[in-house]
Amino acid sequence: MARAEKTGRYRTIFRFVSGSWRFYFMALVFSMLATVFNFLTPQVIRFTVDSVIGEEPVNLPGIVSSLYEMVGGRETLRSHLLICSLAVVVVALISGVCNFASRISTSKASEGFVRRLRGALFSHIQKLPFQWHMDNQTGDIIQRCTSDVEVMRSFVTNQLLEVCRTVFLIVFAMTLMFPMNAKMTWAALAFIPIVAFYSGFFYRKISKRFLVADEAEGALSAAVQENLTGVRVVRAFGREKFEIQRFDEKNNRFSDLWIRLGYVLGTYWGVGDLFTGLQILVILLLGTHEAVSGNITLGEFLVFLSYNQSLVWPIRGLGRILSEMSKSGVSADRLCYILNSQEETDRSDARPAPMDRDIAFHHVTYHFHDQSPVLDDVDFTIPAGSTFAILGSTGSGKSTLMHLLDRLYDLPEGSGSITIGGVDIRKMPRAWVRKNIGMVLQEPFLFSRTIEENIASCIPEGTSGEDRLRQVRRAASIACIDGAISSFQQGYDTIVGERGVTLSGGQKQRVAIARMLVQNAPIMVFDDSLSAVDAETDSSIRKALKENTGGSTVILISHRITTLMQADQILVLENGKVAQLGTHEQLLRQDGIYREIYDIQMNQQDREAATM
């Protein structure tokens, strides 16, 4: 079973390779060709040294032999050594061209793969249910989409190709070396497993330490960042010294870990060099012995040494690559976790239905996972075109109620239903429901684009620029933010977020309101979306909204009685249950939470009235 899982995860990832097969194939072929021609150079040198300069009998494969005869044999070459040099250059040129082609193909293969993988991840994440987003941490997902993608990239391109290339290199070199001298080849071969295992073993040991050291750097970086973002707190409490102590701790830990890592690394490199040096020495001595005994020619001796040299580094790399590859399974799993999560789907019989109708919550009960219910048998109706207000303390379930309405969460069967105009919203396409419900969240998210682009998010593509800006400005003035935006140097072209202007909480909320207004939805939800706006602006926005929302059904969530009390109906939620429902006057007459909160918020005002 484990086996099947393993192939499964690679199959998911390898899906993204298809489409680049052509480039992979070319990369492999050209890199092999480059290796072949690379190995020819020493052969040309050997031939020149042995048969042209020296006295060895000519021993060439067919075509080259006839070519050799054509140019005039040994005598011509002896008087024109440049011809041999030309051969070296030509071989190098061909090898260079192959090298070039292999690099380009590798890059196209790898970049194509990564582009497809990234695109799929992004698009998939967009379509995953909101619950999934709640259950997973942003930082972790980003980590997967960046570092793990990098690991997979180097796995399917660099590492796989590199291993193929190295194996080919070794095999090819062996086929050239064995005919020259079997004894020396066996000696060279003997070192391969030793060096490869040594590198692999050490690498694996070290990579754990690398991880720890990287984490220490992350911790240090986070500490600095916190100090910088919290600079006001640090100063206000005069905690500079304390901060430096904390920083020193992390800074020292980070550098100590690396210094210790350096000790291990130094040994690793040194011992690796020792193996390599000894191997060369063995070949050198053995080769000298064989040459003196007349078993190989001088030219062969030199070629053998140079082949041996060119094997050293790839073999050292092989061990590292193999152990690195063995870790890629973890990254593949981490990516599959995202890719195999279920996207939001609509029922096959989902049909749009009119949304400008009464909204009814029928005995709605909802809980997250196995916790106690957030909503418990909530039952009420919001008449079409009315203004409906919800009051409740933190955690009373107000936001969940709205998330359910917008189908960010779906009610399971048997937990009640939400209908609009009598039609269950689960029987409508999600996109339809959401397009027809304009929602402003308490901590709204603005995209790091221009303000205009943010507000115009919902304006269909193809609307003329002029028309677009007109709609945007209209919405902005209703949300009482037009003035503030115009006062920015770049007006509506101001980029928000880290790359541009940082808006205050109140400004963000108002931009988000404007963005929602552009949607022209028959249902509008304000989820505590004026909390960061001061009272004066709050009331002018509400006034403008009232004049401009026309026949839309408006749902208001707020802590402020002044915001709520003009609604046609007010719902008081407490611990997921409907505590009170009625008009402001009705609720005031009842002896309940609403009255209590009203008194708290209003009593000072009574006193003011008395003094006036």
Next chain:
Amino acid sequence: MSSIREEEYNKPLNLRIWAKMLPFFKPYRKEIFAIIALMLLSALIDVCFPLMQSFAVDHFILPGTVEGVVPFGVGYALMVLTQTLIVIAFSRLSMVVEMCTGRDLKRAAFVHLQTLSFSYYNTTPVGYILARVMSDTNKISSMVAWGLVDVLWAFAYVVGVFIAMLFLNLRLALIIMIIVPFIAVLTVYFQNKILHWNRKVRAINSRITGAYNEGIMGARTSKTMVIEEKNEQDFRNLTDEMYHASVHTAMLNAVYIPSILFFSSMAVALVLARGGYLVMNELIQFGTLSAFISYAIGIFEPIQQLARIAADFVSTQANIERVTGLLERQPDIVDSPEVVAKYGDAFESKRENWEPIKGDIEFEDVSFKYPDGGDYVLRHFNLKIPAGTTVAIVGETGAGKSTLVNLACRFFEPTEGRVLIDGVDYRERSQLWLHSNIGYVLQNPHLFSGTVRDNIRYGRLDATEEEIQEAARKVSADTVVAKLDKGYDSDVGEGGDRLSTGEKQLISFARAVLADPRIFVLDEATSSIDTQTELLIQNAISHLLQNRTSFLIAHRLSTIRQADLILVVREGKIVEQGTHEQLLRQKGYYHSLYNKQFMEEAMLRSMGK
């Protein structure tokens, strides 16, 4: 996720810039000299290896004897062993130099940051500063440690090889030298381009990370607005850009590396032609030719390396300039030497000399404008705030309510005039003295990652467990704590992310309470807490404000009813001041603010009655 756009760096090598780093390397000069010596020795041995090979050819193979091969083998083995030891030693030393200079640089930057004024923080993004403290210092120190190693080795090796070649055969040596400038020019040309494109790729990469961040953080918003498709299109454009930039970079490498290899085989070819001729005419020995061929192949890697590191050294200047730019930045607010001598600085306080603070604050003919330009926001402003007074500052969002607080807390200093604390100009006391006596709760409270207890204790580091819990109780933060899994040991997450804004406010309140300051600043601390919790806080506040000088910055008129003095701010200027009753009687701006806020209730009341 920040995508700070750094400017492209195009300056020649400038030793004056590097000289600024000298104080940071000086403590490690012993290690650095040891590295230099080791690298020279290592290069010497590397130069000798091909000579050993040519020795074997000339003395064993050609004469056909193995006499003396044992001492030869031993000698060779000793060279390998020495080289091994050198590698172990220098890599350890280099790591020590890298990490220690990096650590010192980071520390210097961090310590300096603790003294910089808010005007710096207000105008500089955090990501920008973070890059200087972390990545720039890393780059500098690794460049010094490893760049130095590579440069010295490559340089010594190249020089050694040329000396060896000159001794072996002058004309053959000259042939190889002809190729060198080609390689050098090629390398410099391509390195600059590759560097430029690599930067571009990195920049796009950080935008991709940013896009993921946005795609995830904004998932709910995207869903509610049904704009997933649009986001995907934007993302696709970004990955396309990445594809083209990466392939272009690969293209540059694909041209560069083979051309270098080609030039190096040109050298081999020339040596073969000329050297073969010399061997045939018995002007040189076979072994010499083989050594030359090894050199011709081996010398180009170090030459490339030299050119590459030279380019790298130049680009590191940009990092140095960024770090020194930070280190040389002068804080706007500094304690005078006399003050430091008496009261100590931000790190080493002399608390024994600190006067106890009463909390009288007086603005005396204060004029002020923000350092980053603009008009005066205060002109000849005078105000006496006796100890224990509660001052409320009201006005619209963005009207400049924080200015007075910034001045009173000495986050900014008056452009003209003085601010007196207990009758003394606060510039005659240390900043730490003042800040140690201020409690501060921000609109967006900032918590540090760590436990709830750590965060409350931040207010007073030596507070006992009982005091911490008492402080939490006073502001009802204990209700927050009770809801958490591990109580006071619960981790609040990065920046307090695991708590809601309201909960963070309560914790930051407890923190301020624990500090038991004489001056209290509350910046709209009650805006998104539900009414019942807010009531608890209100009660706690009114209790806490007693006997303390305090500033309340509040949107809601209801929160300021306790104030002894109300300052009404409009467009950055104080337009009215007085008690609530006085201001209402004036029927000015405050009056209209008040009316708007309560008009609805007033209407309602008349309806209800």
